[in-house]
Amino acid sequence: MSTPVEIAPARGKLGVLLVGMGAVSTTTIAGVLAIRKGISKPIGSLTQMGTIRLGKRTDGRSPKISDVVPLTPLDDIVFGGWDIFAEDCYAAARTAGVIEPALLEQVRPELEAIRPWPAVFDKHYVKRLDGPNVKKGKNKKDLAEQLIADIRKFKSDNNLDRMVMVWCGSTEIFALESPAHQTIDAFEAALVASDVAIPSSMIYAYAAISEGIPFTNAAPNLTADIPALVALAAKTATPLAGKDLKTGQTLIKTIIAPGLKARLLGVEGWYSTNILGNRDGEVLDDPESFKTKEESKKSVLDYILQPNLYPDLYKDLCHVVRINYYPPRGDNKEGWDNIDLVGWLGYKMQLKINFLCRDSILAAPIVLDVALFMDLAKRAGMSGVQEWLSFYFKSPVHAPGLYPEHDLFIQLMKLKNTLRYFKGEELITHLGREYYD
Ligand SMILES: NC(=O)c1ccc[n+]([C@@H]2O[C@H](COP(=O)([O-])OP(=O)(O)OC[C@H]3O[C@@H](n4cnc5c(N)ncnc54)[C@H](O)[C@@H]3O)[C@@H](O)[C@H]2O)c1
Numbered sequence: 007m008s009t010p011v012e013i014a015p016a017r018g019k020l021g022v023l024l025v026g027m028g029a030v031s032t033t034t035i036a037g038v039l040a041i042r043k044g045i046s047k048p049i050g051s052l053t054q055m056g057t058i059r060l061g062k063r064t065d066g067r068s069p070k071i072s073d074v075v076p077l078t079p080l081d082d083i084v085f086g087g088w089d090i091f092a093e094d095c096y097a098a099a100r101t102a103g104v105i106e107p108a109l110l111e112q113v114r115p116e117l118e119a120i121r122p123w124p125a126v127f128d129k130h131y132v133k134r135l136d137g138p139n140v141k142k143g144k145n146k147k148d149l150a151e152q153l154i155a156d157i158r159k160f161k162s163d164n165n166l167d168r169m170v171m172v173w174c175g176s177t178e179i180f181a182l183e184s185p186a187h188q189t190i191d192a193f194e195a196a197l198v199a200s201d202v203a204i205p206s207s208m209i210y211a212y213a214a215i216s217e218g219i220p221f222t223n224a225a226p227n228l229t230a231d232i233p234a235l236v237a238l239a240a241k242t243a244t245p246l247a248g249k250d251l252k253t254g255q256t257l258i259k260t261i262i263a264p265g266l267k268a269r270l271l272g273v274e275g276w277y278s279t280n281i282l283g284n285r286d287g288e289v290l291d292d293p294e295s296f297k298t299k300e301e302s303k304k305s306v307l308d309y310i311l312q313p314n315l316y317p318d319l320y321k322d323l324c325h326v327v328r329i330n331y332y333p334p335r336g337d338n339k340e341g342w343d344n345i346d347l348v349g350w351l352g353y354k355m356q357l358k359i360n361f362l363c364r365d366s367i368l369a370a371p372i373v374l375d376v377a378l379f380m381d382l383a384k385r386a387g388m389s390g391v392q393e394w395l396s397f398y399f400k401s402p403v404h405a406p407g408l409y410p411e412h413d414l415f416i417q418l419m420k421l422k423n424t425l426r427y428f429k430g431e432e433l434i435t436h437l438g439r440e441y442y443d
Contacts, residue, residue, distance in 0.1 A: 010430035013076055014385040018167030020078040021160055022377045023219070024087035025210050026175030027122045029284050029337055030224065030251075032099035033366040034174075034373040035085045035120065039113040042080050046109070050371035053077055053378045058422050060431050062440065075425055076385070077378045086160045087174075088153075088210075089122035090137030098122075102284065104337045104366045123156050131178040131205040131227075133292045135285075146204055147197035153213035170380045171214040171221050172373055173248075176286065178205045178227035179294035180301065186234075190241070193234035211235055215244045220380035223248030223403075224373060226302035231403045239390050245383040247376060247392045250302040250400040253368035255280060255341040257414070258361055262345070263310040264413040272319040272348030276307060281332035282339045284365065291331035302401040303327045309412045319348070339365050372398045386428055394424035 024031040040046040041054070048054035058074055060067040071077075091098065096117035099110055110117065124141045126149045143149040161169060186196035186203040196204055197212070207223070211230040214221040215238045223229045230239070230246050239246050252260065255278055266273060282290070290296050304327055313320035343359040376398055383392050396402030397417035402410040411417055423433045 008430045011428045016076045016078040021166040021169035023171040025173045027089040029102035029366040030369045031174045033104045034370040053375045084164045088125040090125045090127045092139040094118045095120040132176045145200045169219045173223045176289045177295045180297035181228045187232035218242040220245040226250035243389040247395045252400045256400045260414045275324040275346040277344045279328040280341045283333040283335040284337040287331040397421045
């Protein structure tokens with residue numbers, strides 16, 4: 007046992023600010039409301055259902071995570087957010103078509119009460135989208151200040167104790183770091199100059215981080231993962247997490263690939279294709295938004311398989327990722343993976359995976375968990391990149407010069423060991439010699 011980290015209690019209400027009230031956000035909100043009412047169960051959520059082993063295997067201590075660390079109860083969450091469409095969350099959830107109408111009816115008044123505030127949006131960064139509920143401002147700094155005013159009003163109107171923000175907006179076009187992203191001063195000057203290097207998502211991130219509000223990026227775009235915003239987060243003691251929720255095909259990839267590598271099976275090729283018919287699919291049909299997603303999806307295998315350490319097994323890996331917009335499927339994505347394997351003496355094998363998944367159903371429990379864990383991180387005095395939450399992301403944000411950990415099982419160990427560390431519990435190494443001495 008070591009000294010526990012001092013964690014402020016989860017007293018009062020937590021505001022969860024969602025940027026973009028589309029399929030993922032409305033599925034999260036409607037789900038939380040249904041769970042609160044006892045209509046549904048929080049399947050897929052570690053904060054609600056997960057347990058954690060404490061001490062030795064022989065101690066028989068495996069409490070629920072929510073009984074070990076002080077998390078905000080679901081009843082104390084208040085949702086708010088922005089969208090370029092003014093429709094309330096009930097109408098948006100109907101449009102998204104993820105949750106069946108009969109369930110939505112049961113939480114309809116609460117959903118109807120959540121109306122998105124006008125968004126900061128510029129079509130330049132999301133080519134396939136346009137909407138009427140958009141702020142006007144004299145420059146990007148002014149827009150950031152309008153967001154801060156929304157945040158403060160939300161806090162006082164709802165008598166909130168704390169807040170977290172999650173970007174659940176559409177995937178923006180591919181961007182690389184530029185000089186405007188390097189320092190806080192350069193970033194703020196670029197806001198005033200409305201520099202094209204600053205997409206809408208960075209304006210939200212800037213607003214949150216300036217206010218010390220934990221910021222998470224659920225999409226793959228370059229947002230808070232730039233030196234200027236990391237420096238601002240250090241200054242305002244703000245936790246950061248992201249990016250791109252690990253759901254669907256990439257989740258399966260990070261489950262299968264570590265297993266193949268563990269047994270030193272070679273992989274010659276990994277072909278992944280998807281059909282997807284929701285608005286996210288439509289946005290990703292634009293090559294510039296797709297490139298952002300593609301980069302996020304493709305890096306996973308390189309890091310897990312480590313071709314530099316295992317050239318005989320992985321150096322020539324051909325990894326192809328395709329997403330095809332196919333409206334009839336809506337949010338029910340279908341993914342196919344073909345994996346060309348190589349075994350003993352170079353004999354070839356194939357593995358085929360056909361995953362008929364529901365994108366937002368996989369994403370919603372992650373948004374909830376991340377919101378609650380980021381609030382916990384803030385109350386535990388943590389700031390900057392929260393690597394222990396890489397479990398939830400396709401492209402985990404990481405310190406410069408450090409490679410990100412993509413293996414789902416190492417990520418889970420990291421997450422649970424962080425919770426043990428918070429509580430001053432022994433970290434679990436799985437060495438296990440003590441049982442045989
Ligand atoms: N569903 C998943 O499994 C999953 C997994 C990983 C990442 N993501 C990412 O999460 C994001 C949301 O996915 P979704 O399925 O909910 O998409 P969606 O298209 O249903 O919702 C996105 C919403 O964001 C709004 N929006 C776009 N730009 C905005 C801005 N600047 N300000 C405010 N609102 C804005 C859109 O109007 C839309 O309502 C996407 O970027 C997606 O790539 C989703």
